[in-house]
Amino acid sequence: MIRVLVVEDDFRVARVHAEFTERVAGFQVVGTAHSAAEARDLIVSSNPDLVLLDNYLPDCSGIALLADLDVDAIMLTAAADAASVRAALSAGALNYLVKPFTAEQLADRLSAYARYHARLSPTGGQVGQDEIDRAIRLLHEGDRPGAPKGQSAVTSRLVQDALRAADGPRSAAEIAAELGIARATAQRYLAGLAQDGKARMTLRYGASGRPEHQYEAPGG
Template sequence: MIRVLVVDDDVRVARNHQEVVESQPGFSVVGVAHTAAAALTQIHGHRPDLVLLDLHLPDASGISVMRALRASAAAAAPQQTDFLMITAVRDIAQVRSALHGGAVHYLLKPFPLSALRDQLERYAVARRQMDAFGEATQQDVDRLFGLLRPPAARSLPKGLTSATVDLVAGVLRDAPEEVSASEVAERAGVSRVTARRYLEHLCADGRAELRMRYGSAGRPEHLYRWVA
């Protein structure tokens, strides 16, 4: 279970983000904070894996929260906490500071909640893959950094659209068990060939997995499941 702390000075926004996190399988919210001081207290108390951190807080900036945590970690046992910045601050100096501080991504308000959901899914996949690695190859590193890259910066293969990616991903995510390309095609309202192309893309992206089921005769059946 990925433990998340939500930090935002706006109570309503914090509640919305909390609901998105709690709707994601494999995630739990360990606390909600509305100030930098409360954020640091809860980070040290709950030791979350991920902090959804607003930059604009009433008593200090989100950057100062990151720096304070890194400083305390350097003086004691390292605390493995990642930061996903969620803010309306567009100043490039702040963006640079967030990146230097180790933020895994920087989401600019306003954004659709689906963007947060997608980033959480990518973060979960990246963590799962890192936990599985002993030593990483260059290909492994490229894939991990690619998972955390902003979706808008990731070009889709020729002929694929983001709307259909979301459609097929939603069908696969909601499936209670492994499904074939034909089943995905029927539920998504697309052709089997189209479903197969998008399923292969999701597998290459690390959000889905393929398993071959071999029968007594004929070609093996391709079964897909959502792993994010």
């Protein structure tokens, strides 16, 4: 079991990231920290294998914290500028995922990390160059660009057109009702468009506190 610490200043987003992580087989969330100081304490007490790290923390940037950590980390942050990405990778981040993202996008990267972790176990011995190269490839197998295979170009265009014509963000349920397709189908196409940069995803929190994905045309 891979032990995960979620470091995120927004408690609602932290809960979402923890829920996303717990859905992936082989992963267990052992703690949630809302500041760099709390993260340092929990790393000592809970001994995680992996930290899911936001950059915008109240007492220290996540990148600055990352540079001091002796544990694997994946950045989950809204910081999308090139300088932040380069700084995070230089500080040791194994991957970088820009918020907001879907549960599937995080699951892809976690599953890839699990294969990398198994290949280069912290308790393993000497490895050859071929093993190192394979481990690095495994680490980024989850970085899937574009929409999933098997989608219809016609349906994709209809979903895009519906987003462009909308007067605000739309949920998968709303797009499904408008186009007369299944909600799961609408969600799949919307997620694919978001991954391809053809739609922008945000989160809307309802009365229950559980977030709902919303989508709109870029620049909308």
